[in-house]
Amino acid sequence: MLTNPLVNKSSLIYSSVKVLTRSITMARKKIRIDLEDTEGAKYNFSLEGNVTREKMLKIFELMDLINIEENQEGSPILDSVGAKIWNIIDKHFPLGKFTSSIILEKYEDEYGEPIKLSIISTYLARFASKGRVVRTKQGREWAYQIIKIPQKQHNSFLNK
Numbered sequence: 214m215l216t217n218p219l220v221n222k223s224s225l226i227y228s229s230v231k232v233l234t235r236s237i238t239m240a241r242k243k244i245r246i247d248l249e250d251t252e253g254a255k256y257n258f259s260l261e262g263n264v265t266r267e268k269m270l271k272i273f274e275l276m277d278l279i280n281i282e283e284n285q286e287g288s289p290i291l292d293s294v295g296a297k298i299w300n301i302i303d304k305h306f307p308l309g310k311f312t313s314s315i316i317l318e319k320y321e322d323e324y325g326e327p328i329k330l331s332i333i334s335t336y337l338a339r340f341a342s343k344g345r346v347v348r349t350k351q352g353r354e355w356a357y358q359i360i361k362i363p364q365k366q367h368n369s370f371l372n373k
Contacts, residue, residue: 246272297324298336302346302359310356313337 246258258272291297301319302311313334320328337357341348346357 244269248276294328294332295336295339298333299340299345302340302357307359307361310351310358312351312354312356314354 241262242260242264244258244260244264246256248256248258256276258275260268260272291300298316298320301316301323305311305319313330316333316337317328317330320333334355337346337348337355340346341357344360347360348355348357350356
């Protein structure tokens with residue numbers, strides 16, 4: 214509390230109420246999107262105030278126009294073992310089921326390099342724990358399948 218004798222208590226209470234009221238009325242919607250493309254360029258989008266579905270769609274259209282989602286060649290960046298495994302899953306098994314041994318064969322055929330089955334199994338277990346694939350027991354091994362999000366659910370956050 215201020216102990217300045219020049220400030221009376223009623224003006225201090227009024228100013229603190231004024232500040233409190235201003236902070237309550239200024240609570241507005243804020244959305245910030247920070248992106249980086251494959252060339253290292255950074256994009257910052259900030260929406261404040263009355264954020265509508267149409268405004269969000271305009272931001273997505275702008276992102277599509279500047280092609281942030283894909284690299285120049287149109288192929289995914291495969292700089293890690295996990296990215297290579299996910300590329301095989303996404304390319305060869307978009308709807309069907311697969312096992313770690315099938316991924317092992319595809320990986321060695323596609324990239325021409327050996328990999329241990331335990332490494333593939335570890336990555337598949339991580340994908341399952343992150344909710345990217347669903348895992349079910351099939352005999353002595355696990356069967357996996359990509360979890361696809363339907364378009365209606367994917368865009369439902371825009372309606373809120």
